[in-house]
Every structure is written in structure tokens, then in C-alpha cells.
Amino acid sequence: MFLKQRQLFWAFFRVGMLGYGGGPASIPLIHKEAVDTYKWMNDDEFSDILAIGNTLPGPIATKLAGYIGYHVGGGIGMLNALFATVMPTIFLMIIFLTTLSSFRDQPWVQGMTNAVVPVVGVMMAVLTWQFFKKSKDGLGLGGSLSLVVVSIAIIVVLDLHPALVIVALLLFALTRKEQGQSATPKGGKT
Amino acid sequence: MIYWEIFLAFFIPGILGYGGGPASIPLIEHEVVERYEWLTVEEFGEVLALGNALPGPIATKMAGYIGFEQAGILGASVGVFATVAPSLILMIVLLRLLYAFRQSTKVKWMTMIVRPTIAVLLGVLAFQFFETSWSANGTLQTGVLIIVSYFLLERFKVHPAIVIVASLLYGAIFLAPS
Numbered sequence: 001m002f003l004k005q006r007q008l009f010w011a012f013f014r015v016g017m018l019g020y021g022g023g024p025a026s027i028p029l030i031h032k033e034a035v036d037t038y039k040w041m042n043d044d045e046f047s048d049i050l051a052i053g054n055t056l057p058g059p060i061a062t063k064l065a066g067y068i069g070y071h072v073g074g075g076i077g078m079l080n081a082l083f084a085t086v087m088p089t090i091f092l093m094i095i096f097l098t099t100l101s102s103f104r105d106q107p108w109v110q111g112m113t114n115a116v117v118p119v120v121g122v123m124m125a126v127l128t129w130q131f132f133k134k135s136k137d138g139l140g141l142g143g144s145l146s147l148v149v150v151s152i153a154i155i156v157v158l159d160l161h162p163a164l165v166i167v168a169l170l171l172f173a174l175t176r177k178e179q180g181q182s183a184t185p186k187g188g189k190t
Numbered sequence: 191m192i193y194w195e196i197f198l199a200f201f202i203p204g205i206l207g208y209g210g211g212p213a214s215i216p217l218i219e220h221e222v223v224e225r226y227e228w229l230t231v232e233e234f235g236e237v238l239a240l241g242n243a244l245p246g247p248i249a250t251k252m253a254g255y256i257g258f259e260q261a262g263i264l265g266a267s268v269g270v271f272a273t274v275a276p277s278l279i280l281m282i283v284l285l286r287l288l289y290a291f292r293q294s295t296k297v298k299w300m301t302m303i304v305r306p307t308i309a310v311l312l313g314v315l316a317f318q319f320f321e322t323s324w325s326a327n328g329t330l331q332t333g334v335l336i337i338v339s340y341f342l343l344e345r346f347k348v349h350p351a352i353v354i355v356a357s358l359l360y361g362a363i364f365l366a367p368s
Contacts, residue, residue, distance in 0.1 A: 016246045018354045021322075023247035024315050032350055044301055051304040052284050054311060058204045058277030059214070061247040066278040067285060078278075086270055089246030090254030094266075096240055097255060107366035109243050114326045115361025116354055118335040121319030124312055126344060131309035138302040147306035155310060165307050173299040 004073050005080050007038055012065050012084035020116040023061035026085075028123035030064050040072050043134055051170075055163040061085060192261045193268050199226055200253045200272035214249045214273075222256055229256065249273050327365055335360075 011033035019026030027050070034040045041049075053063045062082055069081025135144040147169075155162050203217035215238065222228045229237070241251045250270050257269025291297045323332045339357065342348040 014351055018245060018351055019247070020245045020354070020358075021319065022242075023249070025319070026247070027312065027315070029350060047305055047308055048288060048301055049281075049285065050308050051301075052281055052288070054308070056277045056281055056284075057206060059247045059249040059274065062250060062274040063278055063281050066274060067281050070282055078282075082270075082274060082278075086247065086250040086254060086274075089244050089251055090258075090266065090270070092244050093237075093241060093251050093255045094258055096244070097237065107368065108362040111361040111364070111366035112358040113243060113361070114323065114365045115331075115335060115357045117319050117326070118323040118332050119339040119353060119357045121316050121323060122336055122339045122343060123350060124316035124319060126340075128309050128312040128316055131305055131312060135302070135305035135309060138305065144306050147303070148310055151307040151310040155307075156314060162307065162311055166304055169303045169307060170300050173303045174296055176296065176299060 001073070005077060008069055008073055008077050008081050009084045011038060012069070012081045013088060015061070015065070016085040016088050019061065020113060021120050023059045025120045025124075026061045027064070028120070028127045030061070030068070031127055032123075034068050038072075040068060043130070047131065047134070051166055055166045055170075193265065195226055196257050196260060196265050196268045197272045199228075200257070200269045201276060203249070204273045205276050215252070218249070218252055218256075228260055331365065 012030075015026045015029045015033060018029055031046055035043060035046050049064060049067055053060055053067070056063065062085055065081040065085040066078050070078035073080065132144065132148070135147075138144075139147070151165055154160050154165050199221040200218070202221060203214040206214070206217055219231075219234055223231055223234050237252065237255055238248075241248050241255070244251065250273055253269035253273040254266045258266035261268070288297060288300070320332065320336070323335070327335070335357065339353055342353050342356075343350060
């Protein structure tokens, strides 16, 4: 129990301190800690959490941290993970704003932010590819590609909110007729 | 009562801020600058700029700092709580419901069918990060950073923390605007 709480704290402390570029930048880092490093959940569960998290309002990083903390270590785990995600940087912010407010005008600070952005982009792209591969295993190449195209059309081209697409898909799956064994997705959790 | 005001000021952006933390910034500004007049527009801009230069989620940094300015540590806690709690509670309830029925074929289908959309959302984010880098660093630096970090992360399996810290150092030395 104590070990788990300590792992939760350090996992989300790293996520909070390394997530340059706001909440969404920490998604690949959270995936790395929760799925690869500590194996608190598999890709299916992570994907569910991301889907639900995207349909709800509010910051994504704390929704993921809070839920994973809860999943691993109950109510205390939730508070622990949230605390580890947000406190270190709020603390830094208060220190810098009250004592070193000229720091952000330093060119090297801007340079740091500039250099980390493409790295976060790579992590995000790798995660994208993993999700696509997983989806191909479950829905087949044709099914996945058509859903990808439809999603791009709605989210990127029509610029509608992603929550609409996710809710529509969830409702479609929910109202779909049960078709026996053949309809069971191959990659589904057992 | 200041704590109640802080709660409301961050609760409303928290539940209306669709699209993650960055989407709630204009809503936070509306509350703290226009409604409660805790900060001027310039001060808000200052806090936002510093927040963007530091790591971690932006909405909670704003809530924590502004709450602290108005009412100390308790104020900061109230601000952060109001930002994260409402949607987090909803999330836990929905996911528990989902897992209660995890054996059902329909729930398995729900998991499968949203996956391509999640991939698209992540892909769009990746593209935005590349685009930001391209306009800040140009094609050559962006290309080099992408290729080197890809090989370090995926081929040599270097821990992301090390790659990120290395890129921060690289940027501080080579990418500072002159």
C-alpha cells in the first residue's frame, strides 16, 4: 500500500515536471508511467480513460492523474496523484512570480520551451501509431481506416468538438444488436 | 466570502472548459479579470506567460497561483480543487459504471470503436506540436530534434525524462532567440 502510494507520487511528479506545453503534452508521459513502467493498466484501459476523459470538461492531465490514482490506490491514491501532478509546478510558479519575475524574459527559457515542443510531438506521434495499431488488431484495417477518416473529417475539417464523435460512437456501440460470438472484437478485454 | 468566490471563479471554467486545460484560459480570464477584478488584463497576461514557461497543466497552475495571491495556501487549494474535482468525480463514476459491465459485448465494442478517434485526437495534437516547433525553430532544427528524439526514445529506449531534460539543455544553449 505504502509502496504503491510512493510509486504513484513519483510517477505523477515526473509527469507534472516534464509535461511542457500544458496538460495534453503529458498524455504520452502518463501512458509511459501507467502502462509501460508500473503496469497499472493495459492499453485498452488507458484508451477507455482517454476516451471518457475527452468527453468530459476540465483539464485532461488531472482527470487522468486523479482517475489512475483512484484506480491504483483508492481515495488517497487519487489525492496523492493529483497533488504530485499539480503542486510542484504551482510551487515553482509562486516562487518565480514573487521573486524572479524577470526569468521568463530570458532568451534561454524561451529556447528550452522551443526545443521540447518537437520532442513532445514525437512522443505524441508514437502514441498515435500505437493506438492505430491496436485499433487495427480489433477492428481490422478497413474498419479502423474508415473511422479514422470519418473522425478527421468531423474533428479537423468540420472543426466540431471531439466529444460529439466519441459520444456518438459510444451510443452506436451501446444500441448495436448483439450478434453472438462473431461480433466479439478480437482485441477485446476478457 | 473569498474562498467561496475563489471556488466559483474556478469551478465555472472547470466545467465549461471543453477541450482540456488550455480551452479554459479565456473562461478563467473572464472570472478573475472581469467579474472579480483580482487581476488586471496585464497581470493576467504576465501570469499566463510565466505559466506557459513552466511545465505541468496550465489551468491548475493559474488556479493555484491566483488562489494563493488572494487567500494564501487555503486559497490555492480551493482554486485547484474547484478546477479538477467536478470533472474528475464525473469521470470516476462513468468509468466505474463501464467496468461494472466490462464483460458485456457492448462495452467491449465501446472500447474498440472509440480507439481510431482517440488515435486521431492524439495525431492532431502531435501535428500541432510539430507546427508550433516549425514556426519557432524552422525546418532544420525541428527535423533534427524530431529524428534524434525518435531514435533515442524508440530505438534506444532512453527514458523520456532524460530525452526531455536533454532537449531543454539543447534549447537553452542553441535555440534561444537572440
